[in-house]
Amino acid sequence: MKNSRRSFLAQSGLLTATALGAPHLARASETILSQPGQTPKRVIMMVSDGMSMGTFTGADHFSLLTRNRPTTWRRLLNQPETVTGLMNMRALNAIVPDSAAAASKWGSGALVVNGAVNHFPDGTGLKPLCEVLGDAGWQRGLVTTTEITHATPAGFAASVSSRDLADTIAEQYLEHRLDVLLGGGSDKFDASKRKDQRDLFADYAQAGYSLLRTAEDLRTAPLDRRWLGTFTSGHIPFLVDHQNDAAHHKAVPRLAAMTKRALEKLANAEHFFLLVEGGRVDQACHNCDIAGAMREQIAFDEAIDVVLEFQHQHPDTLVVLTTDHGCGNPGVNAIGGAYARSSPLFKNVAAMKCSVATMIQQMGTEPSVDQIQTVFREATNGYKISERRASLLAPFLARKGSTLYDVMNSAVVQVGQLLANHLAVGWTGSTHSADYVLVTARGPGAENFRGFINGTDVFDQCLTFADVDFRNPQLPVTDGFALQSAALENTDDYLRVMA
Numbered sequence: 318m319k320n321s322r323r324s325f326l327a328q329s330g331l332l333t334a335t336a337l338g339a340p341h342l343a344r345a346s347e348t349i350l351s352q353p354g355q356t357p358k359r360v361i362m363m364v365s366d367g368m369s370m371g372t373f374t375g376a377d378h379f380s381l382l383t384r385n386r387p388t389t390w391r392r393l394l395n396q397p398e399t400v401t402g403l404m405n406m407r408a409l410n411a412i413v414p415d416s417a418a419a420a421s422k423w424g425s426g427a428l429v430v431n432g433a434v435n436h437f438p439d440g441t442g443l444k445p446l447c448e449v450l451g452d453a454g455w456q457r458g459l460v461t462t463t464e465i466t467h468a469t470p471a472g473f474a475a476s477v478s479s480r481d482l483a484d485t486i487a488e489q490y491l492e493h494r495l496d497v498l499l500g501g502g503s504d505k506f507d508a509s510k511r512k513d514q515r516d517l518f519a520d521y522a523q524a525g526y527s528l529l530r531t532a533e534d535l536r537t538a539p540l541d542r543r544w545l546g547t548f549t550s551g552h553i554p555f556l557v558d559h560q561n562d563a564a565h566h567k568a569v570p571r572l573a574a575m576t577k578r579a580l581e582k583l584a585n586a587e588h589f590f591l592l593v594e595g596g597r598v599d600q601a602c603h604n605c606d607i608a609g610a611m612r613e614q615i616a617f618d619e620a621i622d623v624v625l626e627f628q629h630q631h632p633d634t635l636v637v638l639t640t641d642h643g644c645g646n647p648g649v650n651a652i653g654g655a656y657a658r659s660s661p662l663f664k665n666v667a668a669m670k671c672s673v674a675t676m677i678q679q680m681g682t683e684p685s686v687d688q689i690q691t692v693f694r695e696a697t698n699g700y701k702i703s704e705r706r707a708s709l710l711a712p713f714l715a716r717k718g719s720t721l722y723d724v725m726n727s728a729v730v731q732v733g734q735l736l737a738n739h740l741a742v743g744w745t746g747s748t749h750s751a752d753y754v755l756v757t758a759r760g761p762g763a764e765n766f767r768g769f770i771n772g773t774d775v776f777d778q779c780l781t782f783a784d785v786d787f788r789n790p791q792l793p794v795t796d797g798f799a800l801q802s803a804a805l806e807n808t809d810d811y812l813r814v815m816a
């Protein structure tokens with residue numbers, strides 16, 4: 318009896334949200350503006366960078382394992398007001414995008430060549446979304462776990478020929494007077510680290526910004542000033558390397574904490590656009606590091622909880638969750654008779670004590686077989702690899718390995734494959750993939766993200782919401798894979814043409 322009541326409540330969505338630690342979902346339906354045709358006053362775009370569907374799926378299993386509840390993102394899919402679609406993120410020159418070209422689609426409504434940020438090969442610079450919205454009176458914020466000048470945040474607020482021009486990107490953020498900048502990458506503002514030795518921190522301070530360098534600075538930052546928060550010199554370190562490191566967490570805020578403070582600051586603006594990026598999911602997957610990716614994806618999910626709570630308080634907010642491309646395409650593989658070993662092996666992911674990057678660093682380029690075995694045993698909390706396997710790995714650490722599939726020919730991929738025997742998660746490589754990406758939207762305007770859409774639609778929709786009539790120039794794709802015209806990407810139009 319009790320069970321059937323619980324099951325009814327679960328189906329109706331009344332019990333699960335509060336019982337499973339996401340109270341904003343329980344009271345969501347009556348507060349979320351979900352009627353088509355409404356215009357949001359605020360847009361929060363959340364990007365888990367390089368999130369293959371295997372990462373999305375794995376994180377849900379990992380969440381059930383370690384938090385005793387599903388991910389909030391997965392649970393959102395069953396909410397009646399949630400809109401779900403798939404997005405085409407191809408670049409101008411390739412069906413596989415990098416983060417710069419992908420973010421440029423969202424950030425300028427145009428396709429660019431991989432590596433460029435809102436910039437065409439002929440030198441034409443495109444006007445980025447944050448500049449256009451700034452001109453329209455919107456406040457704008459970028460929050461990330463990578464360097465703040467990295468490709469994804471840059472795609473919303475900069476225009477440069479190459480993503481490597483991070484020093485220039487840092488200058489453009491100031492020129493556009495972005496209201497909130499939180500992440501890693503202080504080197505790009507530091508006179509002693511910049512190529513031109515310009516003291517960009519001083520220039521930001523001169524322009525009225527509060528300079529935030531620690532989690533404590535972030536907690537106490539004045540809400541009436543613009544913020545430049547750079548909490549580490551490079552990217553914010555992988556969480557898997559700092560699981561029990563209280564000193565680190567005291568100094569470096571988590572993504573959810575940065576998101577919460579950014580929203581507290583932006584809440585007073587009549588209109589704002591905020592990007593929240595879980596930027597190191599991608600970087601963990603480049604390292605074939607499932608434990609690293611799971612920790613980063615869960616941290617991203619914590620930030621989703623913060624954003625949904627804000628949306629509950631401010632119903633005229635549109636929330637869009639997505640990723641820019643797949644990376645590594647991890648998957649829990651079938652192992653053992655009746656695949657019975659897959660589940661217990663996947664549980665070993667939670668016992669991983671450090672990142673693959675740290676393992677590689679510890680092994681160095683010429684370790685003994687014994688040293689390799691020790692690093693694996695300690696990193697995995699007990700997994701003993703055979704001498705034969707350690708010997709097979711050694712040449713890859715020395716960059717003398719050889720594989721049949723070229724993209725597998727690296728130390729990280731081979732460490733990832735070796736770990737797969739213990740964690741049940743295999744990889745297709747350590748690079749991006751052309752997968753169409755999941756997009757989940759909620760709030761006023763969400764209906765525009767239903768079905769199969771193009772990455773450029775994000776830019777166009779944001780300008781529509783801001784009532785701005787502007788389009789950047791476009792170039793045709795160059796790799797022979799015709800991009801379906803916008804009209805043909807609409808199912809009704811497609812069916813009409815095909816009829």
Ligand SMILES: [Zn+2]
Pocket residue numbers: 367416599600603644749
């Ligand atoms: Zn990447």
